[in-house]
Amino acid sequence: METQTATATQTRSSGENARDRFIRKTRELFAKETDLDKRWNGLRPVLAELLSDPDMIEASKKWPDCVPANGRAENLLFYEDPDYGFAINGLTKGQARQGVAARIHDHAHIYTLYGVIDGHEKVVRYDRLDDRSKPQYAQIKEAENVLCGPGDIDLVKPYEIHTELTVGERTVAVIIRSQKGGDFNQGRYNPETNEYYESLGPRQTPCDMMAK
Ligand SMILES: [Fe+2]
Numbered sequence: 001m002e003t004q005t006a007t008a009t010q011t012r013s014s015g016e017n018a019r020d021r022f023i024r025k026t027r028e029l030f031a032k033e034t035d036l037d038k039r040w041n042g043l044r045p046v047l048a049e050l051l052s053d054p055d056m057i058e059a060s061k062k063w064p065d066c067v068p069a070n071g072r073a074e075n076l077l078f079y080e081d082p083d084y085g086f087a088i089n090g091l092t093k094g095q096a097r098q099g100v101a102a103r104i105h106d107h108a109h110i111y112t113l114y115g116v117i118d119g120h121e122k123v124v125r126y127d128r129l130d131d132r133s134k135p136q137y138a139q140i141k142e143a144e145n146v147l148c149g150p151g152d153i154d155l156v157k158p159y160e161i162h163t164e165l166t167v168g169e170r171t172v173a174v175i176i177r178s179q180k181g182g183d184f185n186q187g188r189y190n191p192e193t194n195e196y197y198e199s200l201g202p203r204q205t206p207c208d209m210m211a212k
Contacts, residue, residue, distance in 0.1 A: 018053035019209045022046060022088075023079060026176070030084045037157075040111045040178075044153050047115045047176060051151050055210065060117045060172045062211040065094035066202075072182075073202040078209035080180050087180035090207065091173045093121070093166050104140070104163045106187040107201070111178040112156040114164075119171035120149045126161040126189070138189050138196035161189055180204060 016024070025046045033039040050056055066074040076090035104126060114123075125144040130137065140161055147167070148154065156162060164173075181201035188197050 017210055018050055018056040019078070019088075022050040023081070025049075026086065027081065027084065030086070036111060036178075040113060040155055040157075043113055043176065044155070047113050047153055047174065048151060051115045051117045051153070051174060056174075057117060057150075059209065059211045060090070060092075060174075063090050063092050063172060063207065065096065066090075066092050066205075067096070069203075072200060075175065075181065075202040075204055076207035076209075077180070077204040078207060085179050087177045088209065089175040089177060089181070089202075089204075090209065091175055091202075093119075093171045095170070098166050098168055100166070102163045102165060104161060104189040104191065106159045106161050106189075107156055107177070107181070108184055108186045109158050109179075110181070111158065113176040114154045114156060115174045115176075116148045116150055116152050117172050117174050118150060119169045120147060120167055121171040121173075122146065122165040122167060123148050123154050124163050124165060126191070128161060130194075136196055137194055138187075139194050140189050140191050142191075159187070161187070 026043060029042050029046065030039060033042055063076055066076065068074060076092070077087065078090060079088040081087070123146050124142060126140040127143045128138060128140050130139040132138075182204045184201065185198035186201045188199060
């Protein structure tokens with residue numbers, strides 16, 4: 001208890017909110033850890049702290065619903081780091097997204113840390129079975145299907161195939177990417193037809209992360 005009280009007092013006196021603290025700690029980690037796997041695994045506890053912050057949880061309830069349009073998903077863009085290039089996104093799935101199947105995809109060359117802050121959803125992972133020799137063809141198989149809730153964090157490494165499925169409630173995620181999405185193609189997979197294609201990632205809508 002004493003430690004928590006001391007931390008809260010310190011935060012108030014320094015004026016550093018949850019967002020700014022996350023950015024500072026992420027920049028410190030990126031400055032000292034250049035091995036990408038170690039860097040992104042090392043970011044887990046930093047994101048966990050952000051996901052458990054009461055002010056952050058409160059703010060996330062006010063983020064607008066993301067709306068897919070013209071074949072593209074939407075992400076809220078909270079921050080893009082000028083030096084390290086990482087980006088902080090929000091992804092809200094409201095009423096309109098319930099029961100709508102999300103596309104199975106990868107994130108191309110980037111690393112992503114996906115953290116649920118509110119609600120529950122299923123994270124489904126796939127293995128790729130073919131040898132990647134045929135264009136527009138990919139054979140994939142479900143490898144993991146996990147129900148995630150507040151505080152759960154999934155590390156998505158380059159080209160890992162996955163999707164998130166709603167389970168009938170609003171879900172909100174905080175997503176940290178090694179590079180802002182939307183400017184490069186990501187892989188798309190159809191396990192029924194074995195079709196593979198690429199298209200641009202989510203459009204980025206600037207938004208205030210600490211929305212009051
Ligand atoms: Fe994804």
